[in-house]
Amino acid sequence: MADLSTQATLGTVPLCITMDPRDNVAIVVNDGGLPPGTVFPSGLTLVDKVPQAHKVALVDIPEGGEVRRYNVVIGYALKDLKAGMWVHERLLAMPAARELTGLPIATIKPEPAPPLEGYTFEGYRNPDGSVGTRNILAITQTVQCVAGVTDFAVQRIKAELLPRFPNVDDVVALEHGYGCGVAIDAPDAIIPIRTLRNISLNPNFGGEVMVVSLGCEKLQPERLLPPGSIAVVEQSRLTGTDSHATEAPLDVVCLQDDAHVGFMSMVDSILRQAEIHLTRLNARRRETVPASELVVGVQCGGSDAFSGVTANPAVGYCTDLLVRAGATVMFSEVTEVRDGIDQLTARASTPEVAEAMIREMAWYDAYLSQGRVDRSANTTPGNKKGGLSNIVEKAMGSIVKSGTSPISGVIAPGEKVKQKGLIYAATPASDFICGTLQLAAGMNLHVFTTGRGTPYGLAQVPVIKVATRADLAKRWHDLMDINAGTIATGEKTIADVGWEMFQFMLDVASGRKKTWAEHWKLHNALVLFNPAPVT
Numbered sequence: 339m340a341d342l343s344t345q346a347t348l349g350t351v352p353l354c355i356t357m358d359p360r361d362n363v364a365i366v367v368n369d370g371g372l373p374p375g376t377v378f379p380s381g382l383t384l385v386d387k388v389p390q391a392h393k394v395a396l397v398d399i400p401e402g403g404e405v406r407r408y409n410v411v412i413g414y415a416l417k418d419l420k421a422g423m424w425v426h427e428r429l430l431a432m433p434a435a436r437e438l439t440g441l442p443i444a445t446i447k448p449e450p451a452p453p454l455e456g457y458t459f460e461g462y463r464n465p466d467g468s469v470g471t472r473n474i475l476a477i478t479q480t481v482q483c484v485a486g487v488t489d490f491a492v493q494r495i496k497a498e499l500l501p502r503f504p505n506v507d508d509v510v511a512l513e514h515g516y517g518c519g520v521a522i523d524a525p526d527a528i529i530p531i532r533t534l535r536n537i538s539l540n541p542n543f544g545g546e547v548m549v550v551s552l553g554c555e556k557l558q559p560e561r562l563l564p565p566g567s568i569a570v571v572e573q574s575r576l577t578g579t580d581s582h583a584t585e586a587p588l589d590v591v592c593l594q595d596d597a598h599v600g601f602m603s604m605v606d607s608i609l610r611q612a613e614i615h616l617t618r619l620n621a622r623r624r625e626t627v628p629a630s631e632l633v634v635g636v637q638c639g640g641s642d643a644f645s646g647v648t649a650n651p652a653v654g655y656c657t658d659l660l661v662r663a664g665a666t667v668m669f670s671e672v673t674e675v676r677d678g679i680d681q682l683t684a685r686a687s688t689p690e691v692a693e694a695m696i697r698e699m700a701w702y703d704a705y706l707s708q709g710r711v712d713r714s715a716n717t718t719p720g721n722k723k724g725g726l727s728n729i730v731e732k733a734m735g736s737i738v739k740s741g742t743s744p745i746s747g748v749i750a751p752g753e754k755v756k757q758k759g760l761i762y763a764a765t766p767a768s769d770f771i772c773g774t775l776q777l778a779a780g781m782n783l784h785v786f787t788t789g790r791g792t793p794y795g796l797a798q799v800p801v802i803k804v805a806t807r808a809d810l811a812k813r814w815h816d817l818m819d820i821n822a823g824t825i826a827t828g829e830k831t832i833a834d835v836g837w838e839m840f841q842f843m844l845d846v847a848s849g850r851k852k853t854w855a856e857h858w859k860l861h862n863a864l865v866l867f868n869p870a871p872v873t
């Protein structure tokens with residue numbers, strides 16, 4: 339990791355960060371970049387103006403030579419590069435993706451890290467054993483057609499009912515674009531369907547599932563939530579008999595039902611059903627639970643070259659703390675880890691986990707090639723402006739969010755996570771699609787890093803946003819929850835920010851603190867991943 343020990347605090351001192359001693363490029367730290375002629379403490383003199391977060395050649399690199407960052411070849415020089423030159427994406431040829439054969443399988447066996455004990459948060463324990471961090475009534479929809487009516491009803495629920503249920507945090511319509519006009523029997527349709535099902539069962543909703551359906555849609559309520567999917571445990575406390583699972587009847591308001599005469603009759607039906615669920619949710623109480631009940635989804639978006647230097651390594655440090663505390667941490671974003679597949683398969687706890695990872699990568703390679711692209715389609719204009727030349731460089735910075743723990747499980751898109759430890763949850767990298775799939779996996783807390791800046795938020799779980807640069811943290815002071823830019827300037831270490839994040843997560847999970855996205859009620863739409871055909 340970056341050797342920041344010798345660096346002075348930011349001021350007029352020109353700074354650059356090298357991620358590995360074997361690298362032949364480093365990135366410029368100073369706000370606004372540095373002009374040609376700048377001399378670094380090492381004696382290196384800039385030939386070009388180099389923008390902040392962009393790369394400078396540390397030595398002469400011949401045409402065709404390897405350009406290394408994170409001790410990984412991120413590209414080959416397209417012409418002779420002189421020490422002190424700005425190394426941008428137009429000067430690099432991208433390496434081919436690593437083949438999915440001959441990979442190291444479960445070769446890294448780290449010494450088990452000592453358990454982190456005694457950390458707790460105040461959460462809502464659910465009948466199925468999961469724990470929520472918020473108490474929310476979620477209204478599931480089978481089809482986009484009902485979105486307007488549901489939204490109208492939700493506004494009335496918030497105005498007329500919610501004030502009577504002070505223990506309930508919010509009412510959220512699970513709006514999406516699926517349900518009608520889709521090839522529902524296509525094999526890959528299982529992905530959007532199980533995503534919606536599992537989101538309805540997210541721990542923050544307390545098992546109170548209510549569905550609004552149109553009536554004629556492809557995705558019928560029984561297909562979305564078949565018998566058995568929302569079994570609840572009922573305890574006969576009076577008789578002291580063993581608890582047993584009983585089937586909860588699916589609560590569906592169907593708009594095309596003959597009983598509905600006029601729009602207001604539909605709205606009244608939704609309000610009447612909502613009140614039943616609100617009454618039960620209102621009885622929920624927070625209780626002290628171990629930190630192992632956290633299910634954290636980590637993600638990055640609007641990344642820059644600092645993402646992999648500051649915020650993501652701090653998230654990685656925090657990921658290791660969470661795993662040591664017995665929690666579940668999911669990292670995702672297939673195209674942003676594809677170029678590091680050899681690191682991941684090596685870290686798999688068993689050969690089966692490595693094989694599952696390879697299977698997910700192969701599926702995604704095929705999915706992309708169907709659209710005649712590959713993982714290189716991932717990088718955005720903003721990424722490049724932020725100094726990330728290509729997906730290889732971006733992936734090396736993204737993968738560090740996973741920390742150093744062994745990877746103990748893999749889930750496919752839309753599946754629910756069922757184990758503790760570090761889990762690879764395969765998802766697209768698109769922020770809302772990844773967030774939607776991590777919600778389905780059962781996430782009760784979300785951590786999101788950004789360098790370019792995004793006001794991203796979700797209505798269903800708290801989203802903690804981490805800025806990669808102090809400049810962004812200052813400008814977006816009321817949107818960013820944690821400033822990891824202090825790592826680049828040497829004011830704080832990766833461990834300092836990792837611990838700060840860990841403590842903040844326990845506070846947010848307990849409801850003692852709110853994230854800025856919650857404060858402003860900023861949230862993005864649920865966006866389903868539907869690789870199946872639309873008719």
Ligand code: CA
Nearest residue numbers: 638639767769
């Ligand atoms: Ca993302």
